[in-house]
Amino acid sequence: MITVTLPDGSAKEVEHGAPVKAVAEAISPRLAEAALVAYVDDQLVDLTYPLTRDAAIRIVTSKNPEALEVYRHSTAHLLAAAVTALFPKVQCGIGPPIEDGFYYDFIVERPFVPEDLEAIEARMREIAARDYVYERQMWPRQEAIDFFAGRGEPLKVQLIEEKTAGQKEVSVYTIKDRDVFVDFCVGPHVPTSGRLKAFKLTATSNAYWKGDASNAPMQRVYGTAFFSQKQLDEHLARIEEAKKRDHRKLGRELDLFQLHQVSPGAVFWTPRGTTLYNTLVAFCQSRQKADFQEIKTPLLYSKTLWEQSGHWGKYRDNMFLVMNNETNEHDMSLKPMNCPSHHLYYATARRSYRELPLRLVTFDVLHRNELSGALSGLTRVRQFAQDDCHVYLRQDQIASEVKFLMDFILGHYEAFGLASSIKFATRPETRIGDDAMWDRAEAALRSALEATGKPYAIKEGDGAFYGPKIDFDVTDSLGRAWQLGTIQLDYAAPERFDLNYVGEDNAEHRAVVIHRAVCGSLERFIAILIEHFAGAFPLWLAPVQAIVLPIADRHADYAREAARVLDAAGLRAEVDERKEKVNYKIREAQLQKIPYMLVVGDREAAERAVAVRSRAKGDLGPRPLDQFVTDALAEVRAKALS
Ligand SMILES: [Zn+2]
Ligand SMILES: [Zn+2]
Incomplete structure (x- = not known):
């Protein structure tokens, strides 16, 4: 007999070699029914996994979030089984779970069409309904290689050779038997195909074996799966809503920005988009006015600066190098970030402890050489601006500064109704500075974070190459998370740039640097705002705040006068003077998501009034113009949100 320990600390005895499922059955028949996989110590395994030593056991059901990945991966096998049945010459690649579902890559004779997806999904439902067992079998390695080679699946042979070098046996999974489907996989999976209740194939795309364009082209089928039809339906509804809100689509419809192939990843802002952009920057500036100092610095620098900062060695591939016609070499670069220029500026003067913390902010244009294939709308661009700040401070100011910056950042998100969460990211694999420096920086930033009392998660190895950081994620109105702001502690830059201050003791001391961004890229932040608000910006942010709609030609003069009054008061107003029916103009203004439509006719002109229609609340009735x-x-x- 062997002894297993359960999460509540109790112990149970089972026979040597008994499957994990036996433990679930011993606890309760209902748990055995709900069980999908299990942890044996720290390893996630199938329910058929034989227990051969004392271990801690935790049964995993659909109530545990980690089960969803297993569930989706199991659905990917179902997809591969269906494709194999319908397309006999197919070759299967890999089928991992991903953020919102799963995919599987195939080499097929022709690209999949939408009707194929319907047929594949129907076949998946058949296989699921037959409730086949996902059976794990250990095969001699050579037998597995011969089997997949004989079936014309060289990709699987390659995977086995790469992933199981030195092993005598490899695990393969069958759904029922070898004739139905067999796949090489390390598992684990749900016990039977009948457990897969709610899934949907969503899209196909081109792919390459191992993502390398020099390899065989493949067809990727995307799908998603949930534990219940209700969850799946909600997810699909969210995707539909996200499509409607896509900032690229709304950017066109609301005439906010354009992209052109001659300047990939760089944005042309239309007049309305420029107003939106400038309003956002003005908002950031107004919040920073009291405690920050805004400066502008050059865009182009010699490589000596990037060598000093460490970017030349660690980051050069992401920089746009510029030909220097005095040296005939590409030894200059457009700045990909503002940090080194702020450090240079700080070092131009002798700084006193009284000036610290000194917070420099810059909204300059930055360039990063993203691969053209990775560019997308406003979210992945090559040219952008950040609300970039560097704080120069004393070691003993770190805790209070981190608290100040966190409140500042969280307040910014609140203004847009974005919920936020906090993550602490530690030293990455590629980094500058020795371990002692990292120990000191991580301890200082972490204790400053602890002191704020705010909850946070830890992201191991996700720090910047020069220091640990606190990252801020926001959740938009569709429940999607976006990583935005950051507070990064940097002990390396003060060494590299010799950043000092004169202390109370009249001696020179090393300063500490904190990098801070709130919006991150303004371009990306605007994309998030467009989708978060579905283009219906709150009044203070809307590019056009009110549109005056004359009922007939004879009301045009008064309409223009009303617009002038609004304009003089600091409101952004337009007049729609087209010879269209007023209902048509209202419909168009509504589609343009303009917050207020002001209809003017004989009565309004006579009484110096406007008939107010709100985008959100409909007809509000007549009101004096001044009111x-x-x-x-x-x-x-009030920067009201609704
Ligand atoms: Zn698998
Ligand atoms: Zn920086």
């Missing part, structure tokens, strides 16, 4: 101005200005000042 509307007062109300709208109050709404702008």
Whole structure:
């Protein structure tokens, strides 16, 4: 007999070699019914896994989030089984779970069409309904290689050769038997195909074996799976909503920005988009006015600066190098970040402890050489600006500064109704500075974070190459998470740039640097705002805040006058003077998501009034023009969200 320990600390005895499922059965028949996989010590295994030593056991059901990956991966096998049945000459690649579902890559004779996906999904449902067992079998390695070679699956042979070098046996999974489907996989999987209740194939795309374009082209089929049909339906509805809100689509419809192939990854902002952009920057500037100092620095630098900062060695592939016609070499670069220029600026003067913390901010244009294939809308660009700040401070100011910056950052997200969460990221594999420096930096930043009392998660190895950081994720109105702001502690830059201050003791001391961004890339932040608000920006942010709609030609003069009054009060107003019916103009303004539509006819012109229609609340009735101005200005000042 062997002894297993359960999560509640109790122990159970089972026979040597008994499957993990026996433990679930011994606890309760209901648990055995709900069980999908299990942890044996730290290893996630199938329920059929034989127990051969004392171990800690935790049964995993659909209530445990980690089961979803297993569930989706198992659904990917179901997909491969269906494709194999329908397309006999197919070769299977790999089928991992991903963020919102799973995919499987295939080499097929022709690309899949939408009807193929329907047929594949129907076959998947058949296989699921037959409730086949996912059976793990250990085969002699050579037998497995011969089997897949004989079936014309060289990719599987390659995977086995790469992943199981030195092993005598390899694990393969069958669904029922070898005739139905067999795949090389390390597992684990759900016990039977009948457990897969709610799945949907969502898309196909081109892919390459191992993601390398010099390898065989493949067809990737994407799908998603959930534990219940309700969860799946909600997910699909969210995807539909996300498509409607896609910032590239809304950017066109609301006339906010353009992209052109002659300048990939760089944005043309339209007049409306530029207003949106400038309003956001003005908001950032107004919040920073009291405690920060804004400066502008050059865009182009000699490589000596990047050598000093460490970017030349660690980051050069991401920089746009520029030909220097005095040396005939590409020894200059557009700045990919503002840090070194701020450090240079700090070092231009002798700094006193009284000036610290000194917070420099810059909204300059930055360039990063992203692969053209990775570029997308405003979220993956080559040219962008950040609300980039570097704080120069004393060691003993770190805790209070981190608290100050965190409150500043969280307040910014709150203004947009974005919920946020905090992560602490530690030293990465590629880094500068010795272990002692990292120990000191991680301890200092972490204790400053602890002192704020805010909850946070840990991301091991995700720090910047010069120091540990606190990252801020926001969740938008569709529940999607985006990584935005950062607070990074840097002991390396003060050494490299010789950044000092004169202390109370009149002696020179090393300064400490903190890098801080709130929006991150303004371009990406605007993309998030477009999708978060579905283009219906709050009044203070809307590029056009009110549109005046004359009912007939004879009301055009008054309409223009009303717009001038709004404009003079600091509101952004337009007039729609086209010879269209007013209902048509209202519909268009509504589609343009303009917060207020002000209809003017004989009565309004006579009484110096406007008939107010709100984008969100519909008809609000007539109001004196001055009253509307007062109300709208109050709404702008309050930065009201609804
Ligand atoms: Zn598998
Ligand atoms: Zn920086």
